[in-house]
Amino acid sequence: MSTSPFTYGAAPGALPGLGHLWPLLRRPTEFLAELPAYGDLVEIRLGRSRAYVPCHPELLRRVLADDRTYDKGGAYYDRARAMAGNGVATCPHRDHRRQRRLLQPAFQKGQLAAYAEVMTEEIAALTDSWEPGRVIDAYPVLYGLSLRTLTRTLFGTRVDEAVVDGIRRSFETAFSGFFRQMFMPPALRRAPLPANLRHRRALRRLRDTVERIVASRPRDGADRGDLLSVMLAARDEDGGPGLSDAEVHDQVVTVLAAGTETVAATLTWAAVLLTRHPAEQERLRAECAAVLDGRPARWADVPRLPRAERVIDETVRLYPPGWLFTRVTTAETDLAGRSLAPGATVVVSPAPVHRHPGVYRDALAFDPDRWLPARAAALPRGAFVGFGAGARKCVGDAYGMAECVIALATLVSRWELAAEPGADLRPVPLAAFYRPRRLSLRLTRRTEPGGPASGGRGAASGGRGTTSGGRDD
Numbered sequence: 001m002s003t004s005p006f007t008y009g010a011a012p013g014a015l016p017g018l019g020h021l022w023p024l025l026r027r028p029t030e031f032l033a034e035l036p037a038y039g040d041l042v043e044i045r046l047g048r049s050r051a052y053v054p055c056h057p058e059l060l061r062r063v064l065a066d067d068r069t070y071d072k073g074g075a076y077y078d079r080a081r082a083m084a085g086n087g088v089a090t091c092p093h094r095d096h097r098r099q100r101r102l103l104q105p106a107f108q109k110g111q112l113a114a115y116a117e118v119m120t121e122e123i124a125a126l127t128d129s130w131e132p133g134r135v136i137d138a139y140p141v142l143y144g145l146s147l148r149t150l151t152r153t154l155f156g157t158r159v160d161e162a163v164v165d166g167i168r169r170s171f172e173t174a175f176s177g178f179f180r181q182m183f184m185p186p187a188l189r190r191a192p193l194p195a196n197l198r199h200r201r202a203l204r205r206l207r208d209t210v211e212r213i214v215a216s217r218p219r220d221g222a223d224r225g226d227l228l229s230v231m232l233a234a235r236d237e238d239g240g241p242g243l244s245d246a247e248v249h250d251q252v253v254t255v256l257a258a259g260t261e262t263v264a265a266t267l268t269w270a271a272v273l274l275t276r277h278p279a280e281q282e283r284l285r286a287e288c289a290a291v292l293d294g295r296p297a298r299w300a301d302v303p304r305l306p307r308a309e310r311v312i313d314e315t316v317r318l319y320p321p322g323w324l325f326t327r328v329t330t331a332e333t334d335l336a337g338r339s340l341a342p343g344a345t346v347v348v349s350p351a352p353v354h355r356h357p358g359v360y361r362d363a364l365a366f367d368p369d370r371w372l373p374a375r376a377a378a379l380p381r382g383a384f385v386g387f388g389a390g391a392r393k394c395v396g397d398a399y400g401m402a403e404c405v406i407a408l409a410t411l412v413s414r415w416e417l418a419a420e421p422g423a424d425l426r427p428v429p430l431a432a433f434y435r436p437r438r439l440s441l442r443l444t445r446r447t448e449p450g451g452p453a454s455g456g457r458g459a460a461s462g463g464r465g466t467t468s469g470g471r472d473d
């Protein structure tokens with residue numbers, strides 16, 4: 001008999017051949033959030049294969065903390081590697097420490113202040129370009145924002161619009177249908193089907209563009225204030241040459257893949273939540289108006305916008321863009337009293353824990369104030385894994401948070417967001433990151449560009465209001 005304090009169970013309803021793929025891909029968050037009802041560790045079927053989903057914060061934390069035993073691999077990372085190469089996000093444990101050490105300096109605080117200038121310029125230009133009454137399709141607009149911001153911080157300030165557009169088109173073709181590719185039988189994936197050919201062409205175009213940019217950079221060790229020059233200047237611990245051109249290429253594609261859709265999806269879900277909870281939008285606007293007085297948010301403002309940060313944290317809790325990753329066990333191991341053989345697939349997903357009623361009070365409610373320091377401190381370890389955890393935790397977490405806070409604060413202080421009828425908030429099926437299909441936003445002017453904040457309906461609260469407590473779904 002197991003002496004483990006954790007319970008183990010199997011999810012019902014697996015279909016022959018498909019297993020749980022149908023609910024997993026059609027209503028992912030709901031399906032994953034239902035799993036804790038069957039145990040702390042729950043067995044599901046991905047097609048014919050068995051996979052284990054940690055549904056207890058402590059088990060999820062253990063898996064993420066032990067990146068040697070639970071290595072990157074399995075359906076998700078095998079596919080991601082085929083697309084993005086062997087970069088820091090996709091490489092196995094044996095390559096990771098070196099890659100992370102070489103990449104980490106590009107994301108250090110000193111660098112972030114410089115990148116934030118680009119974030120400020122881009123969100124200011126975007127919010128200045130709108131006229132009152134305009135209706136925008138939120139995700140594509142915010143994706144354009146995050147892609148322009150990241151290409152500029154990666155490659156420096158002079159990036160041709162045509163290059164950005166080319167990267168966008170390659171990504172759209174190559175990475176849409178990520179999960180379809182992931183679960184497609186290999187023979188079908190190799191077949192000369194039109195979708196496969198388009199996918200391959202898009203990947204080749206992306207590779208060529210990035211290779212050209214990397215090759216055009218002198219390797220003179222100069223810091224040009226962008227991510228690429230820090231990557232090129234990095235040296236190995238033993239004085240070795242650092243990343244080769246091919247390795248830099250893989251890091252660049254990895255960072256582009258990991259750092260654009262995630263930010264755009266977070267901002268879009270934040271807009272969904274703020275339009276559903278107007279009182280929260282008003283509280284946030286009051287904080288932003290008081291701090292910004294009509295100008296766009298800057299790096300130095302980020303610590304003065306705690307409510308904006310809480311709204312982002314709460315958005316990532318409820319709608320984590322990185323909704324499913326896989327790990328593969330490299331040795332026999334015990335999890336929740338269950339012996340897992342080497343090669344077992346473990347599914348890492350925030351949803352079972354982020355929406356767990358035993359972990360979060362009123363778990364489905366949008367309540368940014370649950371991230372006030374005293375309340376957040378009472379949460380168990382492993383309760384929030386929206387940016388991962390352990391050695392493989394998101395290297396761009398501070399970058400991503402700064403970008404989301406700067407963009408959201410600027411946006412909300414200048415424009416009131418209201419959802420137009422006809423939103424389709426079901427997740428885009430089979431996309432690499434979790435995002436809604438369509439959210440149209442009608443924009444009403446709050447402040448003149450660069451002008452003082454309008455009084456609005458609420459006075460500056462310093463971000464200490466209570467929540468509207470509305471149910472999320």
Ligand code: HEM
Nearest residue numbers: 088089258259262266322325386387388392394395396400
């Ligand atoms: C709100 C925005 C973001 C979210 C929610 C997010 C989420 C995540 C998650 C969950 C992981 C861990 C994946 C795993 O354990 O398998 C991760 C890893 C990673 N993220 Fe992010 N991310 C965000 C923004 C960014 C940005 C802006 C960048 C780069 C500019 C970035 C670059 C990376 C990289 C390179 C990794 C791999 C780290 C490693 O394995 O050492 N992310 N991210």
